[in-house]
Amino acid sequence: MCTACDWAPFFEAFGRSRAVSRRSVLRAGAAMTAAAALAPGFIATDARAEEATAVPDGPADFVFHNGPVYTVGGPAPWADAVAVRGNTIIHVGDEAAARAMAGPKTQFVDLKGRLLMPGFVEGHTHPFLGAFMTSGLDLQLANLAEVLAAIKQYAQDNPTGPIRGFGWRVDMFPPEGPNRAELDAILPDRPAFFFAIDGHSLWANSKALEMEGVSRDTPDPIPRFSYYARDQKGDPTGYVLETNAVLSLVNAVEPISAQAMGRLLEAWLPKAAAAGITTVFDAGVPPVGSDQGAIIELYVDAEKRGKLPFRVSASYSVKSLPIDNVVAEMTALNKRIATELVHVDIVKIVGDGSQGGYTAWLLEPYADMPNSTGGSPFTEAQWHQLIAMVDAAGFDLHIHACGERTARVALDGIEKAIAANPPRDRRNAIAHLVYVDDSDNPRFAKLNVTAQFSAYWSSADPDTLENMMARYGEPRASNMYRTKTILNQGGRVSFGTDWPAAGYFSTYEPLKSIQVGVTRQLVGLKDAPVLSPANERLTVEEAIHANTMGAAYQLRMDKDVGSIEVGKRADLIVLSQNILAIDPHEIHKTKVEMGMMNGIVRHQA
Numbered sequence: 001m002c003t004a005c006d007w008a009p010f011f012e013a014f015g016r017s018r019a020v021s022r023r024s025v026l027r028a029g030a031a032m033t034a035a036a037a038l039a040p041g042f043i044a045t046d047a048r049a050e051e052a053t054a055v056p057d058g059p060a061d062f063v064f065h066n067g068p069v070y071t072v073g074g075p076a077p078w079a080d081a082v083a084v085r086g087n088t089i090i091h092v093g094d095e096a097a098a099r100a101m102a103g104p105k106t107q108f109v110d111l112k113g114r115l116l117m118p119g120f121v122e123g124h125t126h127p128f129l130g131a132f133m134t135s136g137l138d139l140q141l142a143n144l145a146e147v148l149a150a151i152k153q154y155a156q157d158n159p160t161g162p163i164r165g166f167g168w169r170v171d172m173f174p175p176e177g178p179n180r181a182e183l184d185a186i187l188p189d190r191p192a193f194f195f196a197i198d199g200h201s202l203w204a205n206s207k208a209l210e211m212e213g214v215s216r217d218t219p220d221p222i223p224r225f226s227y228y229a230r231d232q233k234g235d236p237t238g239y240v241l242e243t244n245a246v247l248s249l250v251n252a253v254e255p256i257s258a259q260a261m262g263r264l265l266e267a268w269l270p271k272a273a274a275a276g277i278t279t280v281f282d283a284g285v286p287p288v289g290s291d292q293g294a295i296i297e298l299y300v301d302a303e304k305r306g307k308l309p310f311r312v313s314a315s316y317s318v319k320s321l322p323i324d325n326v327v328a329e330m331t332a333l334n335k336r337i338a339t340e341l342v343h344v345d346i347v348k349i350v351g352d353g354s355q356g357g358y359t360a361w362l363l364e365p366y367a368d369m370p371n372s373t374g375g376s377p378f379t380e381a382q383w384h385q386l387i388a389m390v391d392a393a394g395f396d397l398h399i400h401a402c403g404e405r406t407a408r409v410a411l412d413g414i415e416k417a418i419a420a421n422p423p424r425d426r427r428n429a430i431a432h433l434v435y436v437d438d439s440d441n442p443r444f445a446k447l448n449v450t451a452q453f454s455a456y457w458s459s460a461d462p463d464t465l466e467n468m469m470a471r472y473g474e475p476r477a478s479n480m481y482r483t484k485t486i487l488n489q490g491g492r493v494s495f496g497t498d499w500p501a502a503g504y505f506s507t508y509e510p511l512k513s514i515q516v517g518v519t520r521q522l523v524g525l526k527d528a529p530v531l532s533p534a535n536e537r538l539t540v541e542e543a544i545h546a547n548t549m550g551a552a553y554q555l556r557m558d559k560d561v562g563s564i565e566v567g568k569r570a571d572l573i574v575l576s577q578n579i580l581a582i583d584p585h586e587i588h589k590t591k592v593e594m595g596m597m598n599g600i601v602r603h604q605a
Contacts, residue, residue: 059106087570123551123555130499138150272309311561318349345396349400362405397414407430435480453496454503509588511592517542
């Protein structure tokens with residue numbers, strides 16, 4: 001869950017990348033309202049907005065026909081054909097009119113009965129961190145015995161150097177978490193560390209702790225929030241929680257360069273295209289030194305080389321104090337990075353941690369740790385100050401809130417900012433929302449705050465049934481991930497996998513997330529338990545909307561992407577089967593057989 005925070009001290013610096021095209025300065029008040037109606041995702045001059053929506057002349061470059069077209073938006077939900085010229089959709093409707101737009105070089109795409117729909121808009125994910133964290137040993141296994149056997153075998157096959165991996169689950173261990181002794185028995189002389197599947201904690205052996213210099217006398221980076229778990233004697237157990245402590249150890253054992261990050265990302269990009277992803281909100285990248293933009297600019301480099309298969313709305317992350325410089329830092333980054341496909345215009349606040357490590361901020365104590373309600377890096381006064389400053393500067397907020405107290409404080413801060421600052425088109429979002437108090441659910445609609453869910457988390461998987469239920473206790477345990485409630489109360493919902501911290505099995509594939517949003521069951525097991533409350537299950541149409549138009553609205557891109565409409569960008573995918581007409585339990589078997597972004601074919605099965 002949102003592992004990308006303040007990675008600044010943990011990666012070797014490689015210098016400041018050159019600045020790219022600069023952006024117009026955000027304006028307050030009425031000017032902000034007017035600007036928000038222009039090219040989505042960035043503030044532009046009128047001339048730039050007109051240029052962005054201009055449709056080139058000439059015959060169509062592509063005509064899609066002979067299959068159902070699910071538009072998601074526009075005059076009708078279904079159409080028979082789509083025509084594309086350049087990067088723009090120029091026809092949505094009957095096939096005869098589409099064919100009339102063809103010329104001698106038009107490419108006809110015979111759908112052969114397959115479904116054409118908009119490309120997926122990921123409302124919250126971490127491409128850089130996902131590519132980095134999942135590049136080691138995969139520990140998404142059934143139990144601890146299998147995990148230890150996999151580590152032992154990997155060590156035998158790779159006899160030198162550090163060992164790293166990803167994917168163990170907290171339900172494999174008692175509430176106090178994993179212990180270094182289990183690793184020391186296998187790896188007594190080589191450093192090893194393994195990320196939990198939620199991305200918020202680490203399991204390390206004694207050699208890794210030694211390399212970082214962690215002992216019983218080592219202070220915790222953020223006491224009770226980012227810390228080294230200890231035994232009764234005060235010695236570190238090897239269970240390391242939250243970003244500051246986690247990445248301090250990672251850097252001591254195996255620091256990573258920006259060049260390596262770029263290589264890992266580029267290897268993943270074709271997989272993203274194959275999953276049908278055409279737009280992402282990067283909810284936090286690891287900064288190099290104090291410069292978050294240095295990593296974001298790797299997207300720009302990929303774009304220049306024609307390797308970037310999706311649009312990127314990136315964020316400036318705030319995880320801890322100080323907060324006085326946030327607006328200045330965000331404004332500079334906002335001006336510095338603005339290309340056709342990459343821009344930075346959202347402030348991400350990491351408001352708490354995760355339930356698995358007891359670091360999510362709750363209103364009432366944890367059921368299995370009654371002396372704790374978790375925590376936040378900020379006091380309520382600091383929350384309100386930060387939100388008010390960001391809102392006054394005209395930027396949108398995206399807030400990590402696993403705990404219900406974090407969600408409430410975030411909503412309180414947004415409500416106060418709306419009352420204090422000039423009116424404008426606000427597109428704030430609060431993410432994850434494992435549990436929200438009944439009194440706060442209607443406030444999402446009232447304040448026009450998008451409820452951003454990682455739907456893939458909302459299955460009745462073993463970790464949720466054993467660990468999350470224990471953390472919350474009844475009645476909270478039977479009221480998690482109330483997506484349908486937000487919609488029924490008039491609120492907006494978006495989906496994003498939050499890869500790599502994407503549920504019981506980590507995935508970046510929106511189709512799997514959509515299936516779980518509809519079934520609230522573990523993928524692949526039709527008779528698996530349904531997560532309560534069962535009436536929070538979405539329809540397939542609602543789940544698709546959350547992963548297209550819902551997320552596009554959140555990112556101010558709804559004028560350009562998220563639906564198949566005339567004048568919008570040609571971000572289209574062809575699916576092997578009509579996911580609106582099949583058993584929802586079969587959605588995950590669907591293949592993306594073709595993907596187009598900006599009128600360019602980025603994936604062909």
